[in-house]
Amino acid sequence: MAQILVTGGAGYLGSVATSMVLDAGHHVRVLDDLSTGHLDALDERAEFLEGSLDDPRALDEAVRDVDAVIHFAGKSLVAESVTHPDLYHRTNVDGTRQLLEAMNSHGVTRCVFSSSAATYGEPEHLPLREDSPTRPTSPYGQTKLLVDQMLAEAASRGLSAISLRYFNVAGALETSRGWLGERHHPETHLIPNVLSAEVDQPLTLFGTDWDTPDGTCVRDYVHVVDLIDAHLRALDALENSRHLVINLGSGRGYSNREVITSAEAVLGRPVPVIETTRRPGDPAVLVASIDRAREVLGWTPQRDLTRMISDAYAARLTREF
Numbered sequence: 001m002a003q004i005l006v007t008g009g010a011g012y013l014g015s016v017a018t019s020m021v022l023d024a025g026h027h028v029r030v031l032d033d034l035s036t037g038h039l040d041a042l043d044e045r046a047e048f049l050e051g052s053l054d055d056p057r058a059l060d061e062a063v064r065d066v067d068a069v070i071h072f073a074g075k076s077l078v079a080e081s082v083t084h085p086d087l088y089h090r091t092n093v094d095g096t097r098q099l100l101e102a103m104n105s106h107g108v109t110r111c112v113f114s115s116s117a118a119t120y121g122e123p124e125h126l127p128l129r130e131d132s133p134t135r136p137t138s139p140y141g142q143t144k145l146l147v148d149q150m151l152a153e154a155a156s157r158g159l160s161a162i163s164l165r166y167f168n169v170a171g172a173l174e175t176s177r178g179w180l181g182e183r184h185h186p187e188t189h190l191i192p193n194v195l196s197a198e199v200d201q202p203l204t205l206f207g208t209d210w211d212t213p214d215g216t217c218v219r220d221y222v223h224v225v226d227l228i229d230a231h232l233r234a235l236d237a238l239e240n241s242r243h244l245v246i247n248l249g250s251g252r253g254y255s256n257r258e259v260i261t262s263a264e265a266v267l268g269r270p271v272p273v274i275e276t277t278r279r280p281g282d283p284a285v286l287v288a289s290i291d292r293a294r295e296v297l298g299w300t301p302q303r304d305l306t307r308m309i310s311d312a313y314a315a316r317l318t319r320e321f
């Protein structure tokens, strides 16, 4: 049994991680400033510290006596990062630097970090591998890449770290207290937006003339429970003075139209859609190579797109939005 600090544990991924890490028999302490998180998503078995990555006293208390940190806390809206790049650098980069300093002063040497496919930018070759070029096209992606580089540098001074580069995460976890699902405001992710589309608030489909089989963008989706399972495996795979980057996706792409069609099957009704022009900066196809996750973590995602959509829908039905 270990003591794990989960930063951002009141958020979508952090709340699922908190419950699953507790279920695996560990103690969990959560540090979250509730800026985008939800207190009611927090597992009551966890110890909760309300505080920010930019508060040295909160960090000092948070890292005390912990064996490892799973670091989810951060800002993650691509469009907001374009309008407020300083906020993204302060929270994601400076905040992580301060977290690492606090860990260092308490002798905490193990860290699993939420990185992103946004570090790669427009792909040259598909599927994207961990050694593919990194040319992020947004300040958000730049901040994630800077943290990956910071962790690599800290590993040369003794840190054990894994950057998990998520592709598109979806789905929800059912717990004895109800479903833990996605509740971002604003919601920019396709699956929750497909599920919430109404006749008077249709889904906007950006671009139907891409060079893809059905003309819509193709993305790689992974179920949140599979994703967090990979974090538990990553904790076990941490090695002294080593930093690894590992992609987490399903290794296959689904077009936006395929997502809509699958959602219509789950909902039992058509999804109202408005087709519009391409969104600047969107690559046509993003698909992960997950060979390294298979090899290093012994991980293979178990849940398919229909399961992601039906679990996200079940979570949606039980929550007020």
Ligand SMILES: NC(=O)c1ccc[n+]([C@@H]2O[C@H](COP(=O)([O-])OP(=O)(O)OC[C@H]3O[C@@H](n4cnc5c(N)ncnc54)[C@H](O)[C@@H]3O)[C@@H](O)[C@H]2O)c1
Binding pocket: 007, 008, 009, 010, 011, 012, 013, 014, 031, 032, 033, 034, 035, 036, 037, 038, 051, 052, 053, 054, 071, 072, 073, 074, 075, 076, 091, 095, 114, 115, 116, 117, 166, 167, 168, 169, 170, 184
């Ligand atoms: N959801 C995805 O599909 C996805 C994909 C790639 C990467 N990520 C990364 O995973 C992480 C979690 O994503 P999410 O979807 O759960 O986001 P989220 O917004 O639901 O959760 C982030 C949590 O961090 C907290 N937080 C933010 N700034 C903080 C600060 N300065 N101090 C303390 N707590 C702070 C928020 O209150 C929130 O609870 C983020 O770092 C995100 O960039 C997510």
